Amino acid sequence: MLECKSLVDINFKDKVAIVRVDFNVPLKNNLKISDTTRIDNGVKSIKYVLKNKGKCVIMSHLGRPKGKGYEKKFSLENIISYLEKIFKIKIPLIRNYYSYDFSIEKYLEKNDIILLENLRFYPEEKSNNKNFAKTLASFADVYINDAFGTCHRSHASTNSIINHIKESCVGLLVDKELKNINQLFYNNNPPFTAILGGSKVSDKIGVIEKLIKVVDNILIGGAMANTFIRYLGGNIGNSIYEKDKLGIAGKLLNQAKEKKVNILLPIDFVCSNSINKIDKTIISNSFSVPAKLSGYDIGDETIKSFTSIIAKSKTIIWNGPLGVFEVNEFSEGTFKVADAISKSTINGAYSLVGGGDSVAAINKNNNYKNISFISTGGGALLEYIAKGSLPSLKLLKL
Known part of the structure; x- marks a missing residue:
């Protein structure tokens, strides 16, 4: 279990804190914020520092700029008015902060x-450049990492900076992430069920290996289920799968069998010839999908099976959609699972949901109100589960 120094252990009076937040919020075409959740969560540590007589230098990235300087659609100028509204003060946006003068x-x-302009306008951020990290560190007395979603990245603002500043700690958001994930693995109540979706087994090998050691059930949907079904001899039609990961799928199934963990694969799929030009959809047995069709969502029988197990579970983790839920015809499986997790939580289960698509599905039907904890990490959550630590957090251990 990873434990890090928290900002509540530091005296901020008359000190400057440089706070790495994750304000990577989605923007509309007019560059207005479409979902403020990440900012709303991230400002709590900043408020704590201010309340305790300190000052804050805020740094974040936004989107995926080229790293060659200013790009309007990725500029933090697009979010500063919302920040000013929260704090009810004018906040200067500093652009050319990486210069000798x-x-x-x-x-x-x-x-x-x-507020410092988008860190990723500088190529030195992603390359974990020592001099760039030194410059950032020179702006403050204390470093606070409150960007859990980037903690699996070894970037200057999350990694090297820690070596060049006197005091370092995690913020309230990261601290909450660690406590909730640790509770999941070290203080859970059975039955413990994991729901995994998405497209690739390769993205979740370490996670599945770790989960097999602690859970009772693993429900697998999304395109990653096809690799397991193909290994077991099923005909998956034109559905995508990872041919080079068939052996790994078999290995994971055997590990689960040895540990008496139930891995449940889809019984049926909602199939079509395409997700773009949909002629019609049919329900097919997951092991005998017609040759020219692909499975794009779990079918009714699978939904019944999965939701029945979720209803009986006392601990639940979900990462990854069960189908192409952005397309209405293939969204039912993901939304029914979201509803089931919500209902199970209302009935006393502990639930953790992470990953952008899973969180979006939870939010769409307002189920977020009933989830025990919604993680701000996708890749970071998976890596923390698989390895028990993250590169940036190792440097902040107690």
Whole structure:
């Protein structure tokens, strides 16, 4: 179990904290924020520092810029008005902060909060450049990592910076993430059920191996189920699968059998010739999909099977959609599973949901209100589960 120093252990009076947040929010075509959740969660640590007589330099990335300087659609100028609304003050946005003649002092004299422009406008951020990290560290007395979703990345703002600043800690959001994930694995009540979706087995090998050691049931949907079905001799039609991972699928099934863990694969699929030009959909047995069709969602029998197990579960983790839920014809499986997790939680189960698509499915039907904990990490969550740590958090261990 990983335990890190928390910001509540630090005295912030008359100190400047540089806070790595994850304000990578989705933007509409007009560059207005479409979902403020990440900002709403991330400002809590900033408020804590301010309340305890400190000042904050905020840093984040937004989107996937080329790393060659300013790009309007990825600029934090698109989110600063929302931040100013939260804190009810004007907040300066600092652009050219990585230059030899830049001084942050003049900004700190007049402001309690400063926002640095998108870190990834500088190529040095993703390359974990030592000098870039030193520059960021020079802006403050204390470093706070409150961007769980980026903790599996060894970037300058999440990794190297820790080596160049006096005090470091995790923020309230990261601390909450760690406590909830640790509860899942070290203080859970059976039956413990994991629901895994998405397209690739290869993305979740380590996760499945770890889960096999602690869960009672693993429900597998999405395209990754095809690799298991193909290994077992099923005909999956034109559905995608990972041919080079068939052996791994077999190995995981054998590991689960040895540990007496139930791995449940789809019984049936909602099939079509395409997700774009849909002539019609049919329900097919998952082991005998017609040659020219592909399975794009779990079918009614699978939904009944999966939701029945979820209803009996006392601990639940979900990562990855059960089908191409963005397309209406293939969304029912994912949404029915989301509903089932919500109902089970209302009835006393502990539930954790992580990954952008799973969270989006939970949010769409307002089920988020009933989930015990919604993780802000996708890749970070999976890596933490698989390895028990993350590169950036190892440096912040107690």
